[in-house]
Amino acid sequence: MREEAPRTVTAICRALQEQIECGLLPQGGKLPAERQLAEVFDTTRITLREALGQMEAQGLIYREDRRGWFVSPPRIAYNPLVRSHFHAMVGEQGRVPETEVLSARIVPTPAEMCARLELPALSSVIQIRRARRIDGRLVLYVEHYLNPQVFPGILDFDLTRSLTDLYASHYDIRYGRVAFDMVPTALPAEAASILKVTAGSPALLITRVNRDQHGRVIDCDVEYWRHDAIHVSVEVPD
Incomplete structure (x- = not known):
C-alpha cells in the first residue's frame, strides 16, 4: 500500500492538471470537496491531500481556509x-x-x-x-x-x-x-x-x-x- 501511494499521488496530479488544461476545471473555479475527490480517485484523504499539496506548490491550485480548493487564475x-x-x-x-x-x-x-x-x-x-x-x-x-x-x-x-x-x-x-x-x-x-x-x-x-x-x-x-x-x-x- 505504501509503495502504491506515490503512484496514486502522481496519477491524481496528472488527472487534475489535464482537467485544468482542457478547461473542464475553469480558472478561479472551486474544486469538489476533498471527500468527493477521494471517492473519485478511490484513495484516502491523506494521499489526496498530498497530491493537492503538490499542485498547490506548483501554483496550479490554491486553498482558502474554510472555503476549500480553487483553480489558480492566471498570474x-x-x-x-x-x-x-x-x-x-x-x-x-x-x-x-x-x-x-x-x-x-x-x-x-x-x-x-x-x-x-x-x-x-x-x-x-x-x-x-x-x-x-x-x-x-x-x-x-x-x-x-x-x-x-x-x-x-x-x-x-x-x-x-x-x-x-x-x-x-x-x-x-x-x-x-x-x-x-x-x-x-x-x-x-x-x-x-x-x-x-x-x-x-x-x-x-x-x-x-x-x-x-x-x-x-x-x-x-x-x-x-x-x-x-x-x-x-x-x-x-x-
Whole structure:
C-alpha cells in the first residue's frame, strides 16, 4: 500500500492538471470537496491531500481556509523595472484591482526600518497596512512605512488609492531610484490570516526602498504576495 501511494499521488496530479488544461476545471473555479475527490480517485484523504499539496506548490491550485480548493487564475506579470503601481499594473492586464486599508497610523519605527529609511533611533514612522485583491481574490498583504517629515497629513487622504499618485498630486514627489529585495518565504501568521490561508504557506516577499526625484529615501514597502499570484518578468534595455 505504501509503495502504491506515490503512484496514486502522481496519477491524481496528472488527472487534475489535464482537467485544468482542457478547461473542464475553469480558472478561479472551486474544486469538489476533498471527500468527493477521494471517492473519485478511490484513495484516502491523506494521499489526496498530498497530491493537492503538490499542485498547490506548483501554483496550479490554491486553498482558502474554510472555503476549500480553487483553480489558480492566471498570474499577473510583475516587472520591477517599470515605474507603475498596483492598480495600473493589474488594470493594464485586463484584471480588476481592489485595495482595502487595514490600518493607518504613526508608530515607533522598527529597528530595521530605521536603517532602511535612514531615520534616527526612537523616531516615529507612518505605517499603512493594506490588503489587495485581483478579481476579488486576496493576493497581497503590504506594509508601507513612510517618513512622516516628507508626508505631513497623508493619513487624512483616501489611502485605498495609489500612493504613487497621491505622492505626485499632493506632495509633488515622484519616485527616483528604487532598491528591490525579493526572496521566497513562508507567510507569517498575520499575513496568512489576512490572506485567508494557512500560516507557513509559500509566498514571495518583496521589500522595496524608494527614493524621490531628489535622492531622498521617502518610504519602504514590505509586500507578501501569494506565490501563485505573480510572475516576475524583467527585460533589460540595451
